Amino acid sequence: MNAVLQPEAFTVGRTDSQAAISDAPKPIIQMKNACKGYGSGVTRTEVLSNINLNIREGEFLAIVGFSGSGKTTFTQLLAGLIKPDSGTVTMEGEPVNGPSPDRGLVFQNYSLLPWLTVRGNIALSVNTVFKDWSKADRMAHVDRFIDMVGLSHAAHRRPHELSGGMRQRTSLARTLAMKPKVLLLDEPLSALDALTRSQLGDEILKIWGEERQTCVMITNDVDEAIMVADRIVPLNPGPCASLGPAFTVGLDRPRNKTELNDDEHFKGLRNAVTNYLVAVRQRARQVEQAATKHLTFRLPPIEPEDIKRR
Numbered sequence: 001m002n003a004v005l006q007p008e009a010f011t012v013g014r015t016d017s018q019a020a021i022s023d024a025p026k027p028i029i030q031m032k033n034a035c036k037g038y039g040s041g042v043t044r045t046e047v048l049s050n051i052n053l054n055i056r057e058g059e060f061l062a063i064v065g066f067s068g069s070g071k072t073t074f075t076q077l078l079a080g081l082i083k084p085d086s087g088t089v090t091m092e093g094e095p096v097n098g099p100s101p102d103r104g105l106v107f108q109n110y111s112l113l114p115w116l117t118v119r120g121n122i123a124l125s126v127n128t129v130f131k132d133w134s135k136a137d138r139m140a141h142v143d144r145f146i147d148m149v150g151l152s153h154a155a156h157r158r159p160h161e162l163s164g165g166m167r168q169r170t171s172l173a174r175t176l177a178m179k180p181k182v183l184l185l186d187e188p189l190s191a192l193d194a195l196t197r198s199q200l201g202d203e204i205l206k207i208w209g210e211e212r213q214t215c216v217m218i219t220n221d222v223d224e225a226i227m228v229a230d231r232i233v234p235l236n237p238g239p240c241a242s243l244g245p246a247f248t249v250g251l252d253r254p255r256n257k258t259e260l261n262d263d264e265h266f267k268g269l270r271n272a273v274t275n276y277l278v279a280v281r282q283r284a285r286q287v288e289q290a291a292t293k294h295l296t297f298r299l300p301p302i303e304p305e306d307i308k309r310r
C-alpha cells in the first residue's frame, strides 16, 4: 500500500486540483478528531477513530467503505443521532447536539409509516417543519416533491402497495421536502435491484443538480460513488476506522455510465479508489491476525457422553 497517500492526492479528470483546493467553498460541516465506540470494558468496540473532515457547502461527497467499517455510525454522527465520545462535529460553526431538519437523512430501509399514504408520509414531515405555512402552501409543497420523484400516480398508496424503488423515492421526497441544508444518504440504493438502483441514482443527481444542497452519500459501491460525487473519501476498515485520502472526481457532468466505461479517467479513478480500499483491508487483516496470533484457546475438559450407554 502507498503509505504516503495524502488527502486530495488524487485528481482525475479535467479539474486542476490546486485551483479546486484554493477555490474550495467554506465547510458547512466539520468533524474534528471525532471518535466513537460502543460498549464498555472488554466488550468495548472502537468503531471510528480521529475522524477529520470538512464537508464543503454545495458539494456532493461520497464516503465509500466495506460492510461493517462504520459507515452508519459515521452518518449517525453527522445527523446528530449519536454524539462522538471525543472530538467535535459542527455545522456552520455550531456543535451538532441532536437531529435537525437542516440535516435530512435517507436510510437504506425507507422507514416509512405503514398506515400513511405516500402523500401522508411526506405531509407529516412538511407539517412538522413548516408549521407556520398555510395548509394550501404545505399541500402544494408536498405535491411538488411527490412530482419531483415521479410518484404523482401513486400518491394515495400505502407503503405495502409500493415497490422497493417507490418506497425509497417516497423516503427521498419526504427528506427533500423538509429542505435540509445537508442531505445525508446512508446507502439509499443498496436494497434495490440493479436497474432501479441506477435509475434512482440518476434521479438523485438530477434533483441535486436542481437544488444544489450539500449532499453526503454513503456507499460500498465505487462506481456509484464516481457517478455522483465531486469528492470520494474512503472509510478505512475498523475497528478504529479513520478516513483515507480524498479522491477528487474531475469528470464532467452529466456523467453517462455507458460512455464512462471506456473513459480512461474514469477507469484510472476506479482503479485508484478500489486499490486503495483493497490495500487498507489487507493491512487491517494482517494487523488483526498479528494481534490474535499468540492467543491460545484451551477447550474445557468435557468428556463426550456416550449416547448408546443411556
Ligand SMILES: Nc1ncnc2c1ncn2[C@@H]1O[C@H](COP(=O)(O)OP(=O)(O)OP(=O)(O)O)[C@@H](O)[C@H]1O
Pocket (backbone or CB within 6 Å): 038, 039, 045, 047, 065, 066, 067, 068, 069, 070, 071, 072, 073, 074
Ligand atoms: N449500537 C451499537 N452497539 C454496539 N455495537 C454497534 C452499534 N452500532 C454499530 N455497532 C458496531 O459497530 C461496527 C460498525 O457498524 P456500522 O453499522 O457503523 O457499520 P457499516 O459500515 O454501516 O456496516 P454495514 O455496511 O454492514 O451496514 C460494527 O462492528 C457493529 O457491530
